[in-house]
Amino acid sequence: xxxxxxxxxxxxxxxxxxxxxxxxxxxxxxxxxxxxxxxxxxxxxxxxxxxxxxxxxxxxxxxxxxxxxxxxxxxxxxxxxxxxxxxxxxxxxxxxxxxxxxxxxxxxxxxxxxxxxxxxxxxxxxxxxxxxxxxxxxxxxxxxxxxxxxxxxxxxxxxxxxxxxxxxxxxxxxxxxxxxxxxxxxxxxxxxxxxxxxxxxxxxxxxxxxxxxxxxxxxxxxxxxxxxxxxxxxxxxxxxxxxxxxxxxxxxxxxxxxxxxxxxxx
Numbered sequence: 368x369x370x371x372x373x374x375x376x377x378x379x380x381x382x383x384x385x386x387x388x389x390x391x392x393x394x395x396x397x398x399x400x401x402x403x404x405x406x407x408x409x410x411x412x413x414x415x416x417x418x419x420x421x422x423x424x425x426x427x428x429x430x431x432x433x434x435x436x437x438x439x440x441x442x443x444x445x446x447x448x449x450x451x452x453x454x455x456x457x458x459x460x461x462x463x464x465x466x467x468x469x470x471x472x473x474x475x476x477x478x479x480x481x482x483x484x485x486x487x488x489x490x491x492x493x494x495x496x497x498x499x500x501x502x503x504x505x506x507x508x509x510x511x512x513x514x515x516x517x518x519x520x521x522x523x524x525x526x527x528x529x530x531x532x533x534x535x536x537x538x539x540x541x542x543x544x545x546x547x548x549x550x551x552x553x554x555x556x557x558x559x560x561x562x563x564x565x566x567x568x569x570x571x572x573x574x575x576x577x578x579x580x581x582x583x584x585x586x587x588x589x590x591x592x593x594x595x596x597x598x599x600x601x602x603x604x605x606x607x608x609x610x611x612x613x614x615x616x617x618x619x620x621x622x623x624x625x626x627x628x629x630x631x632x633x
Contacts, residue, residue, distance in 0.1 A: 370395040370571050371416070371539060376425030378411060378595075385411045386422070387595040393539070398565055398572040400582045402606070403592035404615055409575040410452060411595070413541050416573075417449055418442055429539065443472045448532035449541035454524050458517040462508060462527050463499065465516060469534030470495040502530045506560060522553045533564070540564065542574035546581050554581060561585045579607060591615070 371393040378386040386408045393399045401409040414420045416427060418439040427434040429445055437445065448469070456465050503512055506526050511519060516527065525545070532540060545561070546554045558581055564570050576582050582589060583603040591598040591612045599609035606612055 368395050369393070370430055371573065372426075372428045373412070373416075374426045374428075376412075376415065376422045376427060378408075378415060378420055378422045385595050386415070389425070389592075389595070389597055391590055391597070391600070393571060393573050394587075395538075395571050396565065396569065397587040398561060398574070398585050400586040400589045400603075401573070401575045401592060402577070402579070402582060402589055403598070406594075407592040407615075408595035409592055410543055412592075413449060413543055413573075413575060416442075416447065416541065443535055443537075446536075446538035447541065448535045448537035448539075450525075450528045450532055450543055450545065452543050452547065454521075454528050456516045456524060456528055456531070459515065461513050461515055462503075462511045462519075462530075463513060465527060466499040466502060466531050466534045467495055469531040470498060472535055498536070499534055502533045505533070505563070506530050522549055525549060525553075525557075529560070533568070533570075537570060539571045539573065542572060542576075544575055544577065546576060546578045554578065557581065558584050579603070583607070 369392040373389055373391050376386055376389045377384065389408075389412065401412060403409055411420065415422055416429075416434065418434060418437060418441075421435065429447060432445060434442070434445075457468070460468075503509055506529065508523075508526060508530060511523055511527070516524060519527070525548070529542070529545065542561070545557050549557060561572060561574075562585060565572055574582075574586070586603055588601065589603050589606040590600045591606050591609065593611075593615040598611040598615055599606045601609075
């Protein structure tokens with residue numbers, strides 16, 4: 368069953384077409400990747416889903432709801448969370464405090480109740496702390512719980528940003544280059560976490576990633592973009608071997624070499 372649908376979506380910046388008539392569907396419970404060269408429009412797609420950008424044409428739906436009828440600050444309440452290429456955390460706050468920020472969409476108490484820390488607020492606080500502690504344990508962040516973000520290594524910060532997104536308890540998780548800047552060991556950990564996020568938490572994952580090794584291991588389907596347009600869609604193996612994808616990444620000479628190696632005519 369489709370959870371996220373983009374139908375004929377186009378976005379332009381002046382005379383530049385960033386995304387061109389893109390249609391795609393992400394099924395509930397799958398891990399789906401957007402791949403392509405730098406500037407292909409991958410993160411722009413994320414920014415349209417997050418409502419930072421509004422397409423000039425097309426429709427974006429989440430679980431049957433038209434996302435274009437919502438503002439950016441309302442997207443989390445629909446059950447969509449994301450991470451960013453450039454880590455966006457509160458540097459002068461602890462890991463625990465950053466994760467508690469992710470619980471804001473679940474607050475039901477009123478402002479006066481929060482000001483006087485009334486009974487319902489105390490109950491909510493216990494629930495938020497329990498939810499955050501579950502995420503901390505899931506991602507092995509116990510050693511960093513009370514540490515300031517500013518003093519943490521880059522790889523740990525990436526995990527904390529993932530943790531904050533999970534703290535919102537989303538139905539759809541958008542991961543923007545989750546393996547970027549990570550070591551081989553950290554990338555392997557990210558692979559297992561993405562698997563567990565889908566399998567144990569039941570969260571659908573849409574990711575942008577350049578590490579095709581990671582994509583091949585965790586993704587059910589892949590869509591390749593170049594110059595804002597769809598090149599190919601299918602399994603990781605199908606997309607990686609598609610001539611248009613090889614050309615976009617490596618040039619026409621790579622297609623000739625591949626064909627010659629297989630004894631094919633070009």
